[in-house]
Amino acid sequence: MGEAAHGGWCVARPASGPVIFVRHALPGEQVRAVITQTTSRLARADATAILEASADRVEPPCPHARPGGCGGCDWQHASLPAQRDLKAAVIRQQLRRIAGIERDVTVEPVPGDQDGLGWRTRVKFAVGPDGVAGLRRHRSHEIVPISECPIAHPLVDAAAVTGRRWPEATSVEVAVAPASGQRAVIVAGDHGPGYLRQRAAGRSWRVSAAGFWQVHPGAAETLAVAVLDALRPQPGEVALDLYCGAGLFAGVLAAAVGPSGAVIGIEADVAAVRDARRNLRATPWARVHRGDAAVLLARNGLSGASLAVLDPPRAGVARPVIDVLSVPPPDGGSGHASGPGRISRIAYVSCDPATLARDIAAFAASGWTLEALRAFDAFPMTHHVECLATLARSSPG
Numbered sequence: 316m317g318e319a320a321h322g323g324w325c326v327a328r329p330a331s332g333p334v335i336f337v338r339h340a341l342p343g344e345q346v347r348a349v350i351t352q353t354t355s356r357l358a359r360a361d362a363t364a365i366l367e368a369s370a371d372r373v374e375p376p377c378p379h380a381r382p383g384g385c386g387g388c389d390w391q392h393a394s395l396p397a398q399r400d401l402k403a404a405v406i407r408q409q410l411r412r413i414a415g416i417e418r419d420v421t422v423e424p425v426p427g428d429q430d431g432l433g434w435r436t437r438v439k440f441a442v443g444p445d446g447v448a449g450l451r452r453h454r455s456h457e458i459v460p461i462s463e464c465p466i467a468h469p470l471v472d473a474a475a476v477t478g479r480r481w482p483e484a485t486s487v488e489v490a491v492a493p494a495s496g497q498r499a500v501i502v503a504g505d506h507g508p509g510y511l512r513q514r515a516a517g518r519s520w521r522v523s524a525a526g527f528w529q530v531h532p533g534a535a536e537t538l539a540v541a542v543l544d545a546l547r548p549q550p551g552e553v554a555l556d557l558y559c560g561a562g563l564f565a566g567v568l569a570a571a572v573g574p575s576g577a578v579i580g581i582e583a584d585v586a587a588v589r590d591a592r593r594n595l596r597a598t599p600w601a602r603v604h605r606g607d608a609a610v611l612l613a614r615n616g617l618s619g620a621s622l623a624v625l626d627p628p629r630a631g632v633a634r635p636v637i638d639v640l641s642v643p644p645p646d647g648g649s650g651h652a653s654g655p656g657r658i659s660r661i662a663y664v665s666c667d668p669a670t671l672a673r674d675i676a677a678f679a680a681s682g683w684t685l686e687a688l689r690a691f692d693a694f695p696m697t698h699h700v701e702c703l704a705t706l707a708r709s710s711p712g
Contacts (some may be wrong), residue, residue, distance in 0.1 A: 323389025386453030427533030431695030562591030631670030
């Protein structure tokens with residue numbers, strides 16, 4: 316078996332025929348696999364028997380983490396150190412293949428899980444025609460009935476969603492706030508409590524029940540600290556927070572730049588804007604605008620900002636946003652001097668290594684250098700990983 320691939324697969328490259336992506340296998344193993352899908356370019360398969368096991372193989376903690384079982388976890392059959400090595404390999408591969416950058420990467424653990432379990436604070440259960448809630452099989456609409464999910468936070472399991480029937484519902488989503496003990500059960504878009512009280516960066520944050528917040532209990536705190544380390548904001552500076560959600564990064568930046576500075580947040584989601592404005596009431600020098608980041612930046616410019624944090628959805632940053640952020644200094648210099656309205660440093664938070672590598676390549680073509688790259692295991696037992704890229708203006712010449 317060959318290397319790990321993005322998406323929780325291992326790659327087998329036969330002498331003839333298409334590349335085969337094999338789930339439930341590990342690099343270096345010999346397995347017996349069953350083909351589950353074929354296309355003109357590739358095939359997908361499940362490893363149904365392990366003939367020669369990797370030293371990194373462990374017994375999955377969940378009985379549904381197997382071929383034909385739940386599709387939520389990709390790497391339960393690998394030790395946690397091996398999972399992080401596999402994720403690091405994928406990040407390095409995407410940077411090399413898409414951005415042409417060779418970079419060593421270490422995936423750092425995030426405080427708040429129990430050996431990779433009990434961390435997921437938001438779980439969406441599918442509901443079958445019989446009203447029973449469960450989780451979907453991998454790449455399927457079929458529902459696997461489960462009693463509990465080992466990666467779900469204990470507050471999620473305590474909701475006992477799978478122990479009840481949900482007539483006429485198509486899905487039931489549970490979101491919890493470990494610090495406050497609050498829980499919301501959202502039935503096919505019908506909210507329970509209007510919002511949850513999450514905690515990070517030494518304070519409480521109001522987040523709409525259906526709104527975005529990092530699902531790992533320690534991820535928001537970890538990323539807030541990492542963004543501050545990346546940007547090194549000083550009192551009096553102006554910072555942009557694009558795709559700002561409930562205002563986590565805008566809030567920690569506002570505390571750093573102080574009332575002599577300013578923070579401008581931009582967010583498209585109405586509920587998130589409402590949350591962010593409420594969360595930032597104590598720092599009136601932090602303002603949040605509702606709308607598309609590309610449209611608002613084109614209309615309003617950089618508003619004197621020298622720093623920017625980007626936390627876009629999985630699709631990445633729109634190219635017009637990159638173009639506006641990359642406006643060169645008036646004198647055509649390197650941009651290391653933070654002139655008004657000239658971004659000198661960017662912290663880019665991403666949950667998708669492929670789109671991150673694509674956008675890093677676009678930034679590089681516009682005069683930016685990848686100064687640092689950190690990765691965090693905010694989604695143990697899955698192939699997902701959270702990255703933070705620090706971009707700085709390239710030196711001339």
